[in-house]
Amino acid sequence: MAVTTSVTDPQTDFKINAMGTFNTLEAARASGNNPSFIYSSTNKVYGGMEDVETVELDSRYDYANLPEGCAENQALDFHSPYGCSKGCGDQYVRDYSRIYGLPTTVFRQSCIYGLRQFGVEDQGWVAWFVIAAITGHPITIYGNGKQVRDILFVEDLLDAYDAALSNPGKAAGQIFNVGGGRSNTISIWTEFAPILEKLLGRDIPVAWGDWRPGDQPVFISDIRKAKNVLNWSPKVSAQEGIQRLFSWVKENRTLF
Numbered sequence: 001m002a003v004t005t006s007v008t009d010p011q012t013d014f015k016i017n018a019m020g021t022f023n024t025l026e027a028a029r030a031s032g033n034n035p036s037f038i039y040s041s042t043n044k045v046y047g048g049m050e051d052v053e054t055v056e057l058d059s060r061y062d063y064a065n066l067p068e069g070c071a072e073n074q075a076l077d078f079h080s081p082y083g084c085s086k087g088c089g090d091q092y093v094r095d096y097s098r099i100y101g102l103p104t105t106v107f108r109q110s111c112i113y114g115l116r117q118f119g120v121e122d123q124g125w126v127a128w129f130v131i132a133a134i135t136g137h138p139i140t141i142y143g144n145g146k147q148v149r150d151i152l153f154v155e156d157l158l159d160a161y162d163a164a165l166s167n168p169g170k171a172a173g174q175i176f177n178v179g180g181g182r183s184n185t186i187s188i189w190t191e192f193a194p195i196l197e198k199l200l201g202r203d204i205p206v207a208w209g210d211w212r213p214g215d216q217p218v219f220i221s222d223i224r225k226a227k228n229v230l231n232w233s234p235k236v237s238a239q240e241g242i243q244r245l246f247s248w249v250k251e252n253r254t255l256f
């Protein structure tokens with residue numbers, strides 16, 4: 001589930017994400033029970049979104065013309081083996097609803113974070129920065145740190161899954177972008193560092209590296225479809241979620 005590892009070992013990535021998803025769909029179909037099927041897709045299926053104009057502000061990037069963020073009808077553009085394997089699963093899951101009538105739902109997730117997340121440099125950046133800051137691991141920021149993401153606390157993601165499972169009539173065959181939305185956006189370092197440094201009570205030294213391939217300068221999910229269809233919206237603010245994650249890592253320092 002990391003872009004970086006998918007580049008070094010694309011076959012394993014394909015076997016797990018694409019083939020694994022396909023096998024799971026086939027098992028669901030063969031069961032004869034018509035089970036609900038939820039797929040954890042990713043905003044990476046939209047690729048670098050080079051056709052979408054962005055602006056560089058003091059502490060962050062933003063979209064020039066997408067005030068609500070990126071909607072589900074944004075063109076697909078699989079970039080990286082991870083993007084391809086997840087995008088493959090995304091389309092198969094959707095199609096099994098059309099072709100076989102399986103009640104499937106695709107959630108294109110933005111950055112998910114929360115307690116008990118063992119984030120590493122390659123994946124789970126919110127948790128990784130918190131863990132590294134508390135344990136004193138060196139941190140490298142790839143790019144200029146102004147990349148923007150809408151972050152979603154894992155409990156809110158589970159609420160979205162529950163909303164789909166309890167409303168199969170509305171959720172079957174649907175694709176939803178889920179993330180923190182515009183009100184829970186943060187730039188990965190220029191805006192995140194001050195919050196983290198305040199919680200930690202000291203400055204956090206970092207090294208700087210080149211941009212990662214395919215890294216979006218900004219990704220913000222337009223979550224209006226999930227709000228309208230599933231009556232779902234995030235409840236945990238970025239500020240509260242980061243504080244809760246920070247406290248959990250601090251209390252469980254010996255695990256890292």
Ligand SMILES: NC(=O)c1ccc[n+]([C@@H]2O[C@H](COP(=O)([O-])OP(=O)(O)OC[C@H]3O[C@@H](n4cnc5c(N)ncnc54)[C@H](O)[C@@H]3O)[C@@H](O)[C@H]2O)c1
Pocket residue numbers: 001016020040041042043086108109110111112113124
């Ligand atoms: N965390 C995010 O921000 C985020 C965002 C978008 C999409 N996703 C998707 O959510 C899913 C879960 O990711 P996560 O961030 O919770 O990662 P995670 O590492 O916490 O969980 C991955 C899980 O997959 C299991 N797994 C790995 N290989 C397997 C295999 N061959 N067979 C069976 N199980 C296997 C692991 O044991 C682990 O429990 C992934 O499909 C990922 O693409 C995550």
